[in-house]
Amino acid sequence: MMSQEIAVQTSESKKTKHLILSLLFDAIGYLSYGIPFVAELTDVVWAPLAGFLLARMYKGTVGTVGGLTVFVEELLPGLDFIPTFTITWIYTYLIKKEK
Template identity: 80%
Template sequence: MTNTEIQTKSDNKNRKLMLSILFDLIGYASYGIPLVAELTDIVWAPIAGFLLARMYKGTVGTVGGITVFVEELLPGVDFIPTFTLTWIYTYLIKKEGEK
C-alpha cells in the first residue's frame, strides 16, 4: 500500500468521524425545541437512516440505517449517538481501515 493510499484511507476515516459527530448533533438538536421535537424527529429519521446507509456500505450501513431510523422515531431513545457508534464499530472494533 502506498503512502497516498494510506493517506486517502485516513482522510476518509477522519471525514466520516466528523460527519458522524455532526449528524449525531443534528439528531440532538430536536431536544432544544420543546413540543416540536417529535415532529423534527419524524422528518430527521428517514434522512438519518439514508445518510448512515450511504456512509457505511454493506451490512453495517444497512443495519445502522435501520437502527438510526427506528431510534429517532422512538421517544426517549434518540439520545444514542448511532452515527458515532457505527464509526467506532467500523474503525476501532472491526478495524476496516487496516484491511
C-alpha cells in the same frame, strides 16, 4: 511504495471525514431536545434522512443495519440521546478493524 502511501492517506482522510460527519449528524439528532413539543415533528423528518445518510456513509451490512437502527432510534421517543452515527464509526474503524 508511493501508491501505498497515497492509499493510507486516502483511508485516513475518509476515516476523519466520517468521524466529523458522524459527530455532526449525531448533534443534529440531539437538536430536537432543544425545542419542546416540536421534537416529534422534527424526528419524523430527520429519521428517514438519518437512516439514508448512515447507509450511504457505511457500505454493506454495517450501513444497512446502522441505517435501520438510526431510523428506529430517531422515531421512538426518548432514544434520541444514542449517538448511532458515532457508534457506527467506532465499530467500523476501531472494533471491526481489530478483527
